[in-house]
Amino acid sequence: MSDTTEEAIVATAAERIDFNEKLPAFADLLPEQVQPYWNIVQTFPVVEALAIFSLFYLLAFVLRTYVISVLQRLSQRTNTSVDDEIIDLLRKPIFSVVLWIGVIIATRSAGYTEGGAGYITPIALTMIVLAITRASLSISGLVIRAISNDPARFESIDIRTEPLLIIVSKIVILLISAYAALMIWGINPVGLLASAGVVGIAVGFAAKDTLANLFSGMFILADRPYKLGDYINMSSGERGKVTHIGIRSTRILTRDDIEVTIPNGVIGNAMVVNESGGSHIKMRIRVPMECSYDADLDQVEEVLMQVAQEHQDICEYPAARVRFRGFADSGISVQLMGWIDEPELRGRVIHSVVKNIHKAFRDNGLEIPYPKRDIMVKHVKGDKDSSDLDD
DSSP: OOOOHHHHHHHHHHHSHHHHHHSSSGGGGGGGTTTTHHHHHOOOOOOOOHHHHHHHHHHHEEEEEIHHHHHHHHHHTOOOOOOHHHHOOOOHHHHHHHHHHHHHHHHHHHHHOSSGGHHHHHHHHHHHHHHHHHHHHHHHHHHHHHHHHHHTTTTTOOOOTHHHHHHHHHHHHHHHHHHHHHHHHHHOHHHHHHHHHHHHHHHHTTTTHHHHHHHHHHHHHHHOOOOOOEEEETSSOEEEEEEEOSSSEEEOOOSOOOOOOOOOOHHSSEEEEEEEOOOSSOEEEEEEEEETSSOOHHHHHHHHHHHHOOOSSSOOSSSEEEEEEEOSSSSSSEEEEEEHHHHGGHHHHOOOOOOOOOOHHHTTTTOOOOOOOOOOOOOOTTTHHHHHHHE
């Protein structure tokens, strides 16, 4: 190894935080009665390291197998399943953290802290950070979803703000984890941020569309024009149920069970009609038609109201209503309006209502007018009789 390489390794080791000096010796943690026997084990560094690692492996196994199982049985007595899921998510991280702590203490107590062995501790600490980060990402999303599903206790957090809070929590967790990992390896984050400013300008020009989608996603999550499960209509013609609101795009499921992914930049610059918005999720449908000029309008209104009241998918409240809209070419324009529980029922309900109206009008002798044309053949004086043409 050259002098330059050795100097670089020494410089890197000097910049890193020396965790080995901050950790207590394993022998100091043992009772005084055991220390004389442990001093004999210390004469064999490899045996000492394997013994410490085995003890921590046994401790990790006990925690994962027995302690976690006891906590799961206790959590089953609660009314919610959130604590059960959290405990289950902690099973693997607890095992990994305890095991890697054992690696650190074993190498430190056995004296493996110089040269290449000096990287064992930073590697182990990095693995601990990764295990904690992975568990934190899962638990944060689980807790936020549980809170948003309980609006009675947490009024400021609902299903509309759930995607935004999940994304923000993940960003914060990743930033903290990245900072901890950099500090473990002795890398100054301030220097990286300074150089990232120049790189950010170049990336901004190269990925302006992607950045536009990201910023639009943040505005959509903050402004909350729609939420998961809402039915929306786009000005470009797409209509469907919102299944995912991401930082870059929104996904909707159409009535044909086709998932459409729309970039948030497109949604941010388009008109969006939220059929599930308003004070409640109910939606009013309109069935336009015409009745004959000779019909009794009171009877028409009564028949249409009866159709609405007998339909199982039309709500009793708000009540259905009939409105005459004007005089058309073939008859009087009329609309039957009723409320349905969910926007996704619109097509099916209109289909059945039209069939019921047609049957009700036929049973009550009411006519549904349609355009008619009468053709008249007029003979002009002076025309030859058709019989004169027979030769």
